[in-house]
Every structure is written in C-alpha cells, then in structure tokens.
Amino acid sequence: MAKQRSHSSFRTIEDVLSKEKEFLKFRESIKNYNIVDEFSKIFPELSEIAKAVKVDKKVLFLSVENSVWKSELNFRKNLVAEKINIYFGEEIIKSVKFL
Secondary structure: OOOOOOHHHOOOHHHHHHHOHHHHHHHHHHHHHHHHHHHHHHOHHHOOOEEEEEEEOOEEEEEEOOHHHHHHHHHOHHHHHHHHHHHHOOOOOOEEEEO
16 A cells, blocks of 8 residues: 655655755756856956856856956956855855866
8 A cells, every 4th residue: 555645744846956966966057057147246347358158077167358368367266266155155166267
C-alpha cells in the first residue's frame, strides 16, 4: 500500500532547488548568470568600457573596449573581484580575465 503524504511533508520548489545536491550545478549556473547580468549595476562607471561576458570556474571574463582600459582594469582586477563578492555576500569570483 502506498504511503500517503500530508500537506506538511510537501516542500516548495525554491526549497528543493536551493538545498538538494542534485541542483548544485543549476545553482552555480544561476549565480554565474546573475554576475554577468548585474555587472553594470555593480560597476555603472564601467558600463561604457567593459562588459561581463561569462563566468567559468569562479573566473569572470570581461570584454574591454581597448588595450588602455584593459591594462588599467588589469591593475584593479582584485578590487573588481572583491566588490562582486561583497555584492553577492560570498566568494563567487576568484579571478578576472580579459578578452
């Protein structure tokens, strides 16, 4: 005989997605998408010169307007990573690379 579930044993989709290990890669993909999507909110001053392209293995890839800005941002890449990590409240980015 099948076991009947009460309403209290049901979990929300949010609870399942946020806690089950089977959805770990899904959660990481969402975080990576959010970083790219919110880059211009975190760095409005860079919106004209740099664009977040992707995040892979905690590395943020930026497309930069020209080599002068690429060089300048290369000196500040640790600050970029730190500001993103503070914004999201966890270590999401370890390094920044330029395309």
